[in-house]
Amino acid sequence: MENLLQQIVNGLVVGSVYALVALGYTMVYGILGLINFAHGDVLMVGALVALQVATLLHKFWPGLHPLLILAISLGVAIPVCMLLGYVMERTAYRRLRNAPRLAPLITAIGVSFLLQTVAMIIWGRNYHSFPPLFPTIPLEPFPGVFITPVQVTILVASATLMVALIMLVNRTPLGRAMRATAENHRVASLMGVDTNKIISTTFILGSGLAAVAGVMHASNYGVAHYSMGFLPGLKAFTAAVLGGIGNLGGAMVGGIVLGLVETIGAGYIEQLSFGLLNSSYQDIFAFVILGIVLIFRPTGLLGERVSDRA
């Protein structure tokens, strides 16, 4: 029993990072119909910038409180990623808004590779150890079930950010403009919405969330690496599609569901497959679930949009 509980905790932690990243995908897709393949790599940039700042702080003010270091490195990483998101949109994606539909996707793959390569040039190919900014002694809320302070923070922070984002989109003038732009660019701009500004804002918001996710990811696992964003990015995108792309609530649900399916799947795969498979197949869960959902419910779990919009 405590094993199942432990796996659920594991899944929730993984899932909430996915959800946070998935929000960025889903916002951009909702407004532009673009899979921003490079979104996962923004997460990587966030983590590595934070690592750089933390390392510098350690060097020059050795006695600084870890939580203060965390705050400062987040304070640097978030704006850097926001700027990156803005620059990406301005230089690459904006000019492609009316291009054939493959063009933006390929550009996005290109941007993703570019970010990874540049990060590799700056930070090298090694795995860097991310300094422990939280207390490392695990808590034991139930006997036999462990959770670290970082993981608690991840759960709380992602829940808060997600709720804040949904409030922003549904309750503020900016949110209304975003929804209008997503509905129809042309009409929105006729109604006096500066759609270019709204699209930029969307990228900036998404990138900021990715930066937070990056720092959380890195401090949870204690590593940062130039290609660390690719897989979480892919999984988060899967999560966004799973939940129904373009739907914020869907991204959250998709992220959590994917996280749970992956860990519980890996944990009980032998029982689930009657001994045929083992944990070496754990990575197929995300894709199998995705395939099944899309085939039987192409709009995703909570989706509103039809998959046929090309």
Next chain:
Amino acid sequence: MNELAEAIPYLGRHHPKAARALVLGLILLAPVLAASVGNTWVRVLDAALLYVMLALGLNLVVGFAGLLDLGYIAFYAVGAYTWAFLASPHIGVHLPFWAVLPLGAAFAALAGVLLGFPVLRLRGDYLAIVTLGFGEIVRIFMGNLSVTNGPQGINMLDSLSLFGWEISRGLQVTENFKINALVLFYYAFLLFVVGSVVVIRRLQFSRIGRGWAAIRDDELAAKAIGINTRNMKLLAFAMGATFGGVSGGLFGSFQGFVSPESFTLLESIAVLTMVVFGGMGNLGGVIVGAIALSLLPEVLRHIALPLQQALFGKVLLDPEVLRMLLLSLAMIFMMLLRPAGLLPANARYARAEYLHDKQEAA
């Protein structure tokens, strides 16, 4: 080939015959020229031809039918593993290539249909992500099943052989003159590439090709004028996969070793980049794209390393990094400046707006 000839600046316009002769000469003499520097270049050319076949097959799916497939390398894997099973000591079967290649192609086509069926209803980005998943699933299975020998891969694959004569041993013409195996591989692969080009060309201008173009440009309209979109799409997946399968089999025979490492998502993306870079939907463009991008790393290694040594006295960026840098920049700038590729498809069977206009947003 005409497209290639036309693409040569000046000559193509003004002396089309000379341009054609030049292209033909280059294609035929390439391995000989390359061998004069070293067999390394012949090996690189051989690999480039395999990529040409892959790119041609993917172009059929993406360029002709407009179905974005990010898991294309899975079919390559199916072909390669078919070769590994049926022509290696792994299970002790050694079938000749004229039996293995069609089988590999058939299995790949079957895999194509298997993938095609469930995703018929999906379009665009959804299709991309599901095919990506499919490619990963195939790779994970290849890397874990015990029949495929898991991550260890399968070694000692037979090479192409004709009447008991193995191509990898080279051809002893006279006592002092021996044609190198790599050169022979080049011509063997060239035959397959030429065959593919002929088949694909016929397909493109057939009823089927026109049907694909119609689906690509407007699926609803295509359906309305009586095209069986379901069968056409399945056919596109199956045909595309066939070329991937043949190419995979040849890869197995050439490399002599297959392991799941060769079939990653990155390879799928690399082939897609070749197609897009050269010009989607245009055979000549796709061929140029595949050759240019597969030669790039070797050329870089020969030019960039000594150049950096000479300029800075040390190597600042190693060729692998440089290749990634150039590749990603090429992807971005090509799309921004020349979205239809190096040699764009002519609009014979494409709606002109499709090439330059996108759907109005949602």
Next chain:
Amino acid sequence: MIKKKTPAWMALTLGASLSLGFGQATAQEQVVKIGHVGPLTGNIAHLGKDNENGVRLALEEYQAKGLSIGGKKIKFELVAEDDQADPKTGNIVAQRLVDAGVKGVVGHLNSGTSIPASRIYNDAGIPMVSPSSTNPKLTQQGFAYIFRTMTNDIQQGSVLGKYATTKLGKKVSIIDDRTAYGQGLADEVEKGVKASGGTVSAREFTTNQSTDFMAILTKVKMQNPDVVIYTGMDAQGGPMLKQMRALGIGAKFMTGDGGCTLDFIKLAGDAMSDKAFCSQAGLPLDQLADKTFRDRYKKRFGIEVQVYAPYAYDAASAIVEAMKAAGSVEPAKYLPALKKVAFKGAGGDVAFDDKGDVKGGAVTVYQFKGGQWESLK
């Protein structure tokens, strides 16, 4: 097509200049090219360079002694190539060495590049001696021209398994990273554990790109093992140890040579304790058979020996010793001598068995003590 033209022309001019370059060696002096391949760029470039230096040192020392074979004075020329630890590049540079007419090759560093490339050398009839590829497959292909001076994974795995069972605890869980290296080593560890009376309570799997191991570690925890053995690289091993402790698993942790690194210690952070062990093929550097090797290396190159340089030195020496014994630098002539070579090398006694593996290779187990890996035994 246009693209293709340039290299072809370059090819012609280059070819001409190359052919002019040959045939300059004087009658009494014969130039013998020896190839070395390892990754000289990328994240294990320092190991590739280390091997290359080992070969260079060996060749220079023979040269300095004034070596002559078959009545001719021998001048060695080292042709160093970079395979980027990538199988495809590995095949291309292997072909390049064959083209360059090398008489013997030391390399490659990684099993992943050595195995496909070995076919090229064998077909060309050029002996290849790897100083560091440990995958058993390399010498099991039945190739006559392939040798290695490093202990293979069968030997390492059985030592790992045996040490874990006899010294650390009978109940063992094994996790591997599903690479050719990780899976191969894990299989051997499992055999080693069973052979020495232990039980393998679970085999779990991850990938060489994963960062999250919580799900599989939770399963491992259920089995309550005495030892967890991970066969894979430090980039996964370090974080894995960390996550083990976060889940409250107190078992001892052991890893193969992929984790016997400084990076592992950094990545595992405060999860490191004297419950962490690793094994490495070869002798610890302070116990090398040739006591002056490290000093000579440092004097020549100004840096410390990393890991495999002594074995690269031995690989090059084996080739030269065989040439001396056969009185010829031609591969076909000295191959029989290479099979029978026997001498005292930098890393230990060098002699090959009938497959081409070094006889009686050493494996060392290390324990984490005082901030670093310390050799046991």
